[in-house]
Amino acid sequence: MLEVKSDNLAGVFDAGVEIPGRPALEAKAVTMTPPAKGGLGVPLEIDDTINRVLRAASPIRSIAQVVEVGSANYRRLITTTGVVSGWVSETQARPETDTPDFAEIAPPMGELYANPAASQAMLDDAGFNVETWLGEEIGREFARAEGVAFVAGDGVNKPRGFLSAPTAATADATRPFGTLQTVNSGALGGFAATNPQDRLIDLVHALASPYRQGAVWVMNSATLARIRKFKTSDGAFIWQPGLGPDQPQTLLGYRVVEADAMPDVASDSLSIAFGNFQAGYLIAQRRETVVLKDPYSNKPYVHFYATRRVGGAVLDSRAIKLMRFSA
Known part of the structure; x- marks a missing residue:
């Protein structure tokens, strides 16, 4: 039955x-x-198609830490300080040392939805699989919307993007937890006229060495086009093209991820991010996309009502650095 x-x-x-x-x-x-x-019953092939397209098309999803949750009340604890140690002699007393401090991360959640419709006659007579095509279209749109939210979302019924976090120019030791560090580009709305690559090197080394293992650059294609023209004093390009699928394009030895949602270079813009996003940004999502196939409420059309709950927030503010295009 x-x-x-x-x-x-x-x-x-x-x-x-x-x-x-x-x-x-x-x-x-x-x-x-x-x-x-x-x-209603959900055809498995539609659900699988949406998930597959999302993984392929959302650049931040591919580098961030992704967890599957069962409700919108997800919380994550992170230690903001480490255990303190000290040196003693063989018979010296062992005073109590400080214990780590904790911070709670609660990524804001929102629900993506799409509700396209197709007539029953089209589903019956079309020369291609309409359901698969609609699934791919929904997947591409979900990926676009997610990509924008993970970068610049305000956290209101959507994820909070890493560019929406508070920023300061101070270093990790003095900057409040939850605030991202910025490094100036050397000129308002652009790079410094001489040796612009030096500020990129400053941005790399603003990131603590434990985080540089697995760190990536994130910028849009227009910003990358500028940087690809940078040369060292001996005429060598600092950008290196990928030579194969296992050797991606690199900048100063680190992989480059193009994200269209990153802003163009402008006065005081935050157009370049560098960091370990596995440690620095958290994406919380439901285990599956829910698809409701509804042929009843709007005859003769069949609606494919798809929803997906997704949240996101900065997890460790020491793991991501931003370049501010300011003097």
């Missing part, structure tokens, strides 16, 4: 039994949303 419940339909049917005036029901593998929410 296959039980199907929704706001517009409730009943129990025998799979494969023909009912006069209706086509025979075909039993398929389905996932079910909670009955109280009026869920």
Whole structure:
């Protein structure tokens, strides 16, 4: 028996039994949303298509730390200080040392949704798989929206992007936790006229050495086009092209990730990020995209209502550095 419940339909049917005036029901593998929410069966191939496109198209998702959660009330603890030690002689007393301080990270959550429709005649007669095509289109749009939110989201019904975090020019030892460090480019709205690559080197070494293992550059293609023209005093380009799939393009020895959501170079803009995003940025998501196939509420159209709950926030503010285009 296959039980199907929704706001517009409730009943129990025998799979494969023909009912006069209706086509025979075909039993398929389905996932079910909670009955109280009026869920319908979700074709597995649509769900898989959306998830696959998201992983391929969202650049921040590919470098950040991603966790799967069961609700919007996800919290993560992080230590902001380490254990303090000291030297003593063999018989000297051992005074109590400081214990680590903790901070709670609660990534803001939001819900992405899409509700495209196709007529039943198109689904029946089209010369291509409309459901797969709609799944890919939804996936691309979800990836675009996520990419913007992970970079610059304000945290209101969406993730809080790393560019929305507070910033300061002070170093890790004196900067408040949760505040990202900035390094000036040397000129307002651009790079310094002489030796502009020196500020990029400053940005690299503003990041503590434990974080530089696995660090990447994040910028958009327009900013990268400027940097690709930088040369050392002997005429060598500081940007190195990738020679194969296992050897990505590098800048000063670190991989470059192009994110279209990063701002163009402008006065006081934060157009370049450098850091270890696995340690520095947290993405919290539900385990799956929920797709409701609804052929009933708007006949003769079939709606594919897709939702996905995603959150994001800076996890460790010492792991990401930003370049501010200021003098």
